[in-house]
Amino acid sequence: MSDNTLPPSPPTRPQVKARKVRVSLVWLVPIVAALIGLSMVVHDFLNVGPKVVVSFLTAEGLEAKKTQVKYKNVVIGIVTDIELSDDRTHVLASIDLNQSAVPFTRADTQYWVVRPRIGAHGVTGVDTLLSGAFIGADAGSSEETKKDFTGLETPPAVTFGEKGKRFILHTDDLGSLDIGSPVYFRRIQVGQVVAYELAKDGKGVDVEIFVGAPNDQYVLTDSRFWNASGVDVTLGASGLKVSTQSMASILSGGIAFREPKYSPDAKIADGNAEFKLFEDQATALAPPDGEPKYIRMRFNQSLRGLVVNAPVDFLGVNIGRVVSVDLDYDAATGTFPGIVGAVIYPQRLGAANDKLQQQAGAGDDEEKTSRVLGQFIERGLRAQVRTGNLLTGQLYVAMDFDPKAPKVSYNAKARPLEIPTVPGSFDKLQEQLQAFVDKLGKIPLDDLAKNLNGSLIELQKTMKQVNSDVLPQMRGALQQAQKTLGTANETLSDDSPARQQLGQAMEEVQRTARSVRVLTDFLSRHPESLIRGRSGDAAPGSYKGSSSSREIAPEPAQ
């Protein structure tokens, strides 16, 4: 073998070179292949986007290398790996984002898992029923970027970049509100609840709502927010009241807001402004109540039907509400008077309150109120429990001037302020009813019954007589009548001799009538026959058979 490759002589060198050049053409094929492969590698390398890790509470519905990350339903990445966190409380989903998805590494980017959800607001994520869950993403606006994110358990209600304002509402408890609960303005949904959390001191809840543009301009500095959750059914002294916002809010709760009817210098509220969330529309829209005053009343009557929150009226104006109904024991009389505590809001009196304040003169607030009240009681101000609603028996406390009321001594120093009372109107009604019942009781029912009994016995006797005497005679008469009618019936029957004779007589009359007609006929044609007698050829028509009278057709003689 090797003796063929003898020592190469110098002249052969160029030949080898020429051969190499010729051969290299075929090598273009693998070179092109390599270039294609290389270009793909480079392309892939350039397209590699950032990697982020998102932690979720559960990996339900997530699948490594399958679950996609979408923004506005555009795929921006894929989950490459899912593993448990070191303390096994979370799952960590590693996500490869696309090159174009760099903004999704901003520190305030949100990630959440889109699963089918059924709520009062409708059904979302139906497409994921078939395709499996995917991760939704919403890029933030922060300058900083990071690699580790905490995924949200529920989709954010408001996506980044949506125009509008956020407001904070303070309330005592959350009620049935939830993230996504609607916010209504004049029953039109203009926003939703985006977050809530306990207040820092734990004494209330801060609800964050988002009102989208352009409706955020209707949130004014003195707008009132109230909880429009569910159906508000109030059965009070003023009757049955049902109010609601919409079907969805019945199911899932909601917030409504509105500006008060008179708000002269309201400006458009700034974002993140804070408001109070009222219990219901009435309290929300009511004018501010100001400082409440506590008063006490002592009633010597049953307070059945008087409940906490029952209204307190002053000359028909609702100025407060009952806050407590208790019993006291009066050792002197051995009775149990009812003690009713109530708060009144003097500011609800409006202009009257202002004038009274001026009139009251100097002194601290309590004293002034006490002094004004003293004057009123002097002039006959009395509290009275009245029936607001006869159907339900709801009571309310009414304060009215009763000039005829007996004088009482007023202790201006007593705290809480005590207002004397007079018996309620319902008590009077009860008395009248009692009197009516007494009268009913006096009617001599026994005598009435005795008389009635005698009359009935008399009636019974009469009836007996009728039964024994009159009825048998009646029967005989009836039988006689029956017999007479039978005879008449027989006489008139078809085959009776009387009837036959009548028929024959009638026939005889008929025949007579005919011969008379023939005679008159003949005479009318031959009047001369009266004088001359009948001529030979002038026979009566009936014998010739061609009389002008149609009725007189020749008949077989009987």
Next chain:
Amino acid sequence: MNGIPYAREYKVTLCHVCSYVCPEDAHECPRCDSPVHRRKPNSLTRTWAFLIAGLIFYIPANLLPVMYTTMLGSSSENTIMSGVIEFAEGGSWDIAILIFIASVVVPCIKFLVLGLMLVTCQRRSTWAMRERSRLFRFIELIGYWSMLDVLVVALVAALVQFRGLSTIEPRLGILFFGLVVVMTMLAAMTFDPRLIWDAEVEDVR
């Protein structure tokens, strides 16, 4: 060596097309005008080139997805191996083995065998010549079947097109796989099996 003389001893060569015995120095067959060579020209170099190109294409063919399946909204991209694994895990061992043989075993055998041919021929080895030529015939035989994968993908992608319900689309990987098959077939075609036997005699080229 044995009694039968070699063609070159008579300075003649055989036309590849019409098997006419031509004079050794003829460039075209006097009978059918097709080009005449004693051996396929540049056989070893060309085979090497095609083999290497095939090897290079084999990498993306395996790494890139060959098929994109959407079934009831859930979509997935499968590479050849992930498809095999999916079938195997799903319990369809028979189908998994079939795909594995058609798309992994066969190309690999072709690469190995062709590489073996080239190396042994270049080294003019006289080792197991008969078995090697039998191997080469085997390679040519299974070459017909290596397009199986490409055909399956083409067929399935054309048939399964129920919008929304399920769709199957071919992906770039299957193109590379097709190129692998083409390259290995070209390599097998350009290889001249007579080179195996040339080691018997010295200095054939």
